[in-house]
Amino acid sequence: MVKLIALYRHPEDPAAFDKHYQEVHTPLVEKMPGLKKLEVTRMKGAPTGGEAKYYLEAAMYFENEESLQAAMNSPEGRASAKDLMGFAGPLVTMMIGEVAQVAEIHG
Template identity: 45%
Template sequence: MAKLIAMYKTPKDAAAFDRYYFATHVPLAKKIPGLRKYDVSTGTVETPGGPAGYHLVATLQFDSLAALKTALGSPEGQAAAGDIPKFADGGADLFFFDTKDV
């Protein structure tokens, strides 16, 4: 399995972020080919030391890193990636990697 982790920093207007994210961005992202699972954080994103400065963390799962990279290169993947600046005015960090059970 491979995962893409999108960590959205605290936006200027959290309510506007949430409206756009769930009404517009999620439907775009769900069209990405090869997407197996998509979940998001709920509530505050924290660290052992307190709030993390992130508003939302999304985890998208694919069969492999190769499948994830192919998906990101697809028109649907490009549309979802291109949509991020439209709502994530606090910025976003994206990470993707293969995983294994331990």
């Protein structure tokens, strides 16, 4: 499994960012073909105290790199990318990761 990761730095207007992210951007992302799971994390702070370097992280999971590339090149993927650059281009860092281990610890 692979994931496309988006890390967002703190926006100038968090309320406007959140509104656009939830009402416009997320529905576009959810339409990407082959998307298995979307996980969005709002940062609460740093382990040592204080503000986290990033505001938000989104992880989009795909079966393999081929399905990720197909999704990114689809009309839905291009629409999502165009929207991303329009509302958060200067704030976002994108990367692709291969999921190496998943452990569910019960205790």
